[in-house]
Amino acid sequence: LSTISSNGTRCNICIRALTNTNGGSSLPDRITSLTVRGKTDQSVTLVWPAAKDAQGYEVYYSIPEDGPYILAGQAEATDRKFKCTGLTAGTTYYFKVYPLKGGSRYDAGVSPVVSAATSTAKPEVEMINIGMYQATARWEPLESCDGYEYTYGKGTSSFTPQTTTDNEIQIRQLDPGSEHFIEVKAYKKDNNGNNVYSEACRVTFTTKSGSCHPVTNLTVSPYTSSMVKLTWDDQEDIWNYKLEQSTNGVNFSEADMYYIGSKEPRTVRYANNLVPNQTYYFRIKAEVYSFSGGSEPLTYTSGAVSGYTKLQSSSDINASIKDGAVNLTWASVAGANYYSIYRKESSASEYLPLDVVSAAGGLKYTDTTVFPGRLYYYRVYGCRTNVLTNEQGEGSSGIGITTPLDQLSDLQVEVTGPTTAVLTWGPITGAQGYIVKLYDNDTAEWVEKDRVDKDITTYTLRDLLPGTRYYALVMAYTDVRTGGGDYVTFQTAPGTMADKSFFTVTDLTKTYTGSPQHPTVTCSNAEVNSAGFSILYGKKQGGTVSSYSTEEPVATGEYQIRIRTNASANFTATELTDDSWVFTIDPQSVTPAQTVTFSGVTGGKVNKTYGADDYTLTATASGTITYTSSDPSVAAVGLSDGCVHILKTGETTITATAAQTDTQAAGSASYLLVVGKKEIGIS
Known part of the structure; x- marks a missing residue:
C-alpha cells in the first residue's frame, strides 16, 4: 500500500487469496527463464520451464520494452510452449510470461523479459541472360523489406557482399563454362535501427563456354567539324570499350573520356576536340574481366579504321531577289572543292538537297525554281567531292527570303446599280487568293471586305449606298506575302431623294432651362427612318443663319432646323428644310424679369x-x-x-x-x- 498516493483520493482495496485445486493456499513459483525457440517473418516460438503450482500461463508481447504489453494467448500448465503469430516482418518484439492460479494471473511469478526479431521474407532468385562472363539475377520485389544484400562467387571464393534496392542485378567478372553461385537475402531495419536479415536464397548456375573477340563493323562518319561518330557491333559480355585514336594510323593513344562500361548506348561514341577537315584513325579495345583473372582484364583490339571531320561551316550567306529568282552568295570554306545547296519552304520542315556547285565557279548560286509569293530557307554545305550531300561539311546558318508577287495593275469596275458594283482583274502568278478592300472616309483606312480564291478574278460589291463615291482596292496574297494592289474609284447610281413630307416636326417652342433642348421629329417613311437621320440647328441672327450644327441649342433665340437623311438602298443622302421648321427657346416663360x-x-x-x-x-x-x-x-x-x-x-x-x-x-x-x-x- 505504500505506493498509493496520499493526495486525499479515496481508494477501494480488494485482497484475494489464490487457492490450489486441493484447497491449499500455496502460490505459483516464479518462472525462472524464457527462451526463443524459433522465429519466422511473422511468428516467434517461446518455451519456459514449469513454475510449481501454476495452473496455466499467459503470454504477453510488446514492441517497446517498457510496454504496454498485449496478451498474445494462454498455454496449458503441462505445455510450457507458445507460438506468437500475426507479427510484422523485420520487427523486434519483447515477451514475458505470467503463471496462472485459480484463473487469475500471478504477477509476482512473471518470467524475465526476452526479445526476438522477426525475420524478413526470403527472396526467390532466378538467373536470366547467362553469358560467358556475366549473368543477370532477378527476383520478385518484397514489400516488407528495405533492401537486399548479395554476394556471388565460384567454389569457396566470393566477392564482398553488396547491397541494392533493385530486384534485378547484373553480375560480371565470371569465368566461361564454369559453375558459379549467388546468394541473396532481404533485410529490414527494426525499431532499433538494426538490419534484420531473411534466410539467404542460394542459386548455382553455369556460364556459357567460349571467349570474346575484337569488335567488328567499326565505322567512322563525320559528325561536326570537331567530332566524328563511331559505331560497332556489340558483345554483351564486354565490360569496357576503350577508344584509341591516331593522326597517322601508326601511333595510337587512348582518348580521354571513353571508358564506356555499361553506359547506353554501348556501341555509339563521339570523338571530339578534333581538328576540322582532318583525317583520323580509330580502333576499339574491348575488355572483359574474369573471376580467375582478378583485376587484370582480357583485351581484344580491333583493326584501325579511318575517318575525317567535317569541313567548317560557311559564313556570311546572303540572299537577294532579281528577275523572280533567288541569288545566294557565301564565304569560302577551307578545304571545300564543292558546295551543296539545301532548301526548305517552312521553318518547321527539313532542308532538302537542291543542287551542288563547284567552288571554281564562284561562291554563288541562282535558284530559278522558286515561285512568287513564297518563303524559302537556304543552307550551304562545303564538300570535298562532287556529291550533293550535307555529310561532308557543317552547314551555314539558315537564311530566309520571300519571293515577291507581281503587281496587280488591271483592276476594272462596272457600276451595276445604286447599291452594287462589279470588280474584275487579271490573275497573278503564285497568288493563293485576292483581298478586296473599300476605303472608309470616316476612319481614313482601307477596310477588308472579303477574300476570294486564286481562281476567282471577279467580285460583286453589294449593299453600297446610292449616289456615293467609293474607292476599291484588290491585292494578291499568299500565306507569307501580300502583293502590290490596284485601286479604282467609282460612284454608285443615284437613288430617290427623300422628301420633307416624310417628316413631322413638333414641340417647336421650348422654355429656357439651361440644358440642351430639341424639338420632336418623326419620319413616316420606314426605309429612310431605318437608315437614320440627324437634326441640324442654325441660330437666326437678323433673320439669317450663318452656319448649322448638330449640337442641341441651350441659349434662347430662334433656330432654323434642317434634317439630314442617310443614304439607303432606294434613297440618296439628302438635306431638307422648311420655313415652318423654326425652333424657339423663350426665356420669359420660365425666368422672372431682371432686377434693376x-x-x-x-x-x-x-x-x-x-x-x-x-x-x-x-x-x-x-x-x-x-x-x-x-x-x-x-x-x-x-x-x-x-x-x-x-x-x-x-x-x-x-x-x-x-x-x-x-x-x-x-x-x-x-x-x-x-x-x-x-x-x-x-x-
Missing part, C-alpha cells in the same frame, strides 16, 4: 431745386439699360447714360429699363423726381 436697381436713391424719391446742375443716377442690370422721363418738360434724361437735366419745377418719373437677354426677361426700375422752386433772395 438705382444707386443713390432712397425711398424711391429724389428732391431737387429748380436751377440745380445736371446729375446722373445710374442703374445696374444684366441687360442693356435705357432711360426715360415721364414728363420731359420737367426734366429730360439721357437715353443711354441716365444724365438728368432739370427744365422747370414739377414732378416726373425717371425709369431705367433693362433689355431681354438670352437667359432673362426684360426688367425695369424708377424713381420720382420732385423739382422745387428756387428761393430768390431780395437785397
